[in-house]
Amino acid sequence: MGSIDTYIFRTTLASFALVLVSLTGVIWITQALRGIDLMTSQGQTIVTFLGITSLVIPALVLIIAPIALMIAITHTLNKLATDSEIIVMNAAGFSPFRLFVPFFYATCVVAALVAFISAYLAPDGMRRIKRWDAEITADILTNILQPGRFAQLDQNLTIRIRERQPGGVLGGIFVDDRRDPKERVTIIADHGTILRNETGSYLVLEDGNLERFEAGKRDPALVAFGRYAFDMSKFSNQGRDLTLGIRERYLWELLSPSPDDPVYQQLSGQFRAELHDRFMAPIYPFAFATLTFAFLGTPRTTRQSRNFSIGCAIFAVFGLRMAGFACSVMTVKTPAAALVQYLMLVMATIAGMLLILGGIVVEPPAAVTEAIDKFNARLVRLFGRPASA
Secondary structure (H helix, E strand, O other), X not given: OOHHHHHHHHHHHHHHHHHHHHHHHHHHHHHHHXXXXXXXXXXXXXXXXXXXXXXXXXXXXXXXXXXXXXXXXXXXXXXXXXXXXXXXHHHOXXXXXXXXXXXXXXXXXXXXXXXXXXXXXXXHHXXXXXXXXXXXXXXXHHHOOOOOOEEEEEOOEEEEEEEEEOOOEEEEEEEEEOOOOOEEEEEXXXXXXXXXXXXXXXXXXXXXXXXXXXXXXXXXXXXXXXXXXXXXXXXXXXXXXXXXXXXXXXXXXXXXXOOOOHHHHHOHHHHHXXXXXXXXXXXXXXXHHHHHHHHHOOOOOOOOOOHHHHHHHHHHHXXXXXXXXXXXXXXXXOOHHHHHHHHHHHHHHHHHXXXXXXXXXXXXXXXXXXXXXXXXXXXXXXXXXXOXX
């Protein structure tokens, strides 16, 4: 690349990095706040919280990167236009296609990044989240049940312990179980211990009372017990094999899934949709870059407004991405929808390239421009400040 190409290439990638980090950080914060219960209700440290929530960043970058590239190209072209550099380069013999070359190189870098993330990094991060979560819940009575706290293990299951005594004895146990809509069970025990064997994990309660409220009955049933085993196997993943979801599979695992895989047997359509999404992820940066440059890359004078072209670029990119999401959903049941998505990306890229090669300036019709000017003039007359004497 020449000096001009290098200048544009570096400016675009620097803007891309800044936008990508900013957008990813904002969205990551909103996602991380949903997992704040790791520290509040599950007794985890800030390091564990940040570690688990940070593993979702590659999946966020996968979606944000093409949009960040579009914003970076828009910023770079506006900068070149404001400084009249596009006009100077055009006067020196740079055609719009020649000016597009450094942007194309930057797009190749972004596409390679997206391809690596979609094929390996994003599913690897999701796998690590599942493993980390399994380690946290594997010893749930140690990590979640904290003395003096009401721990909600399930949507309708709450357990509290008063203290931890020597020898692994839990003192002052309270259990409120409302998982069965037909009854509510409340257990109060003086103490208890944890028992693990080949059949599962159990909270063995001793010297307590069990109160059962059954639907349709007025009075509860009260039972005093000397020893009662409460099944906790559902909340312990220890010794169990982790079942990987579709988004936790590497690209090569989606290409050739095992016919005996129970997840593939039940969700073969979602496997197909996810595979096509992985293939199309590196194509979106090229489509977005081509469309953005087609609307903003042609030379204009500083008096010509670029707002209409920016609006058209945003509308085209937003519409293409929304249509892609819709096709991804439809691909689950209709395989032909994936072909439609490929055709949309190819047609959008070809249309953008034709505009670039033809040097066509995308501007609103004269009648529309005149109407907008008249409307702005009326607003100035209505709301403009009177001139000072």
